[in-house]
Amino acid sequence: MPKGSGAGGERPRLRTMEELSVAIGVSRPTLSRYFQDPDSVSRSSRERIARGLERVEYVPNFFATRMNRKSTGMIGVIIPYLNDLFFTKLQQSIEFAAMEAGFTVIVQCSHTTPEVEARAVETLISMNVDGAIVAPLGDNSDIAAMERLNRRLPFVLVDSRPGALSHVDYIGTEHSQSMGLMTEYLSRVGDPPVFLAMPRVNFNALNHERAYLDKMEELGLEPQVVGTEEIEPGAHYEAHGELALGREFAEGRLTDRSIICVNDRVAIGALRAAARFGLDPGARRKGGLRIAGHDDYPLCPFLVPSLTTVGQDVDAIGQAAVARLMKKIRAENSLTDHAVTLFPGVLKLRESA
Template sequence: MEELAVAIGVSRPTLSRYFQDPERVSRSSRARIEQGLEQVEYIPNFFATRMNRKTTGIIGVIIPYLNDLFFSKLLEAIERAAMEAGYTVITQCSHFDPLIEARAAETLMSMSVDGALVAPLGNHSDLKVHDRLRARLPFVLVDSRPDNMLDVEFVGTNHMQSTGLAVEYLCRVGAPPVFLAMPRVSFNAMARERAYLAKMEELGHEPRIIGTEPVEPGWLFEEHGQAVLDREFAAGRLIDASVLCVNDRIAIGALRAAATHGLEPGARRNGGLRIMGHDDYPLCPFLTPTLTTVAQDVEAIGRASVQQLVNTIRGEKTPDEQRVKLIDGEIKARESA
């Protein structure tokens, strides 16, 4: 910095202020510095400039999957909101492995990030890891949360509302739905299953849940949905039923099973097979048939989680601010139901 300041012809404090915020120096000094930087191609060391500050300006994010478009959309929303708030995002993926999730948490703590947003694995998570993380820095759970961490700040979908909305919709357009679940490893999946049971009871219908047991080890989404409905259709069951899938990836597998058995979900509006999902996965409008689903407001979830974390980091939380923010879903009626 000393050598660079001399070479450019400004004082070291002026150069330092420029790197913190170019608007803090005069227009003439700013022009001189910018011209000098073009000549030397100088790039400040991000971490070095933060070593003597109380803040790193970094928010750490842990997600469970990289190959899931939902988390791609969520990350985009988080990154945009964080940039607007003046923060840089560092993302770690747990790859559905509790050991990798634990290492990701340790990495964020070692980097002294200002705060962390975590989408946990599900019941595979080592909850002691999350306890250590939130003991060390501001911490918000995003998208899903364990039943024994209900006191933690959380932003996600209102599953009672969104799943209830789906049940009501299917009851309006056809028979009361069967619920196509997944192996009970996901907090969201279990929350939606409970919401399905509650709404069916409220409407006076007999609930029926299928697919809670794994068909093959490691099958959680598309393969699981296809295998469960393939088994049902092969036995002549559910071919004219309404099927509410726990998420869109399960529903994609269910649509594949229907196609292999020559069934056309939603083709007959007053009877026949209907298949509906949950999430509004980006591919839903491009499937055949297009998938009816409940849309999660991913943009709102990402922005609200960043805002909640930033308020905690900056000590700007108000006494009446919600620790838990649940965001409603919206029906996306398409061809499959």
């Protein structure tokens, strides 16, 4: 028994409000009101309860409290996968915003699997969350599950929106603008840029590609897309970027072009491919190799060379999503408009392009 530290450890533990009420001589309903809002009971009761709680260990049962209240005070969040700093950053900004609004956040991860995503939806519904924010698995998402969510509770999509859900509230980045920005910039400073894509087209990958194509057409330039086929099974993101671009370099292609990667993770692989072929991507030289990404992954400034990219305002997206959700929750379905908020991307010019 190495520890018996402090007085905190030895307080008698009470299981129910009933026990607590006899322990400190206040009726159970009064306690119930106290725990929901201490100011809803008289000052004398409040102080008496506060003193009592110092002498015992008691935590109201989460399930019992949430079961009966009209509002559970919880919002559900579903993100597609964990090993991506973009989504964890988004989750973080949502958690902070929700905390500020006095809500508890329940996070579920779909782990890139539609079945898991659908199960997460069921879990959130069964928990009676007051609302849900979902970053979907793109077009792989279980549309029916999303529809159910949308019918049953206040619901906001973030990051991307499957085509079939165009009637659902959506907060994200204005991808056509943000990708257009990069396309335009690179067209201005060098040869027409090439788009490095991903094979498993999901999420915003398609939007990015389309935005690139549109902008190229607008500029009267010939678009070129590489990296659409799977090169090695299981090689995604960074690995795919390195392999796909490495293959081009090996054939002597693209070594002096501007490469727009579908996102920063692919761009990291692209930088690696360049290094492997002794190439030095950078904004410095006219006509030289340039590599750019999209998303402004937190590590971008620290890469060698630091990665030029388009920043998404993740904090704004998270906050706006929570704000919109709060509005819908308070309005109790009397809201008929459906909101789409798109934040513009911001060019982050660094060394790589």
